[in-house]
Amino acid sequence: MxxxxxxxxxxxxLLxxxxxxxxxxxxxxxxVGQTLREFKxxxxxxxDEVTEEFMLEEEPSPVKKNLK
Structure with a gap:
């Protein structure tokens, strides 16, 4: 393909x-164009949701900062 x-x-x-x-x-x-646009x-x-959740998990929490 x-x-x-x-x-x-x-x-x-031609077909x-x-x-x-x-x-x-x-x-x-x-x-077809509308379908591809909606899929995109x-x-x-x-x-974006997964990236946002990942970034939130990566930020150190304030509680962990105070314990160190």
Missing amino acids: ANIGVPGLILIL ALIVFGPAKLPQLGRA NSTKGAV
Whole structure:
């Protein structure tokens, strides 16, 4: 899958044009773009939450500072 290349990409686009038709391709592209955008935003939110929790665990607590 990593080495599709230009000829393979052209073949895939031609098959999509035949299967979906020229009227549906813009709608299909828009739907795919929205799906990818939502996926990116949700994963970014999850990564931000995990990073924030990790940073909170890394901060020394005031009780530990006073004991040393």
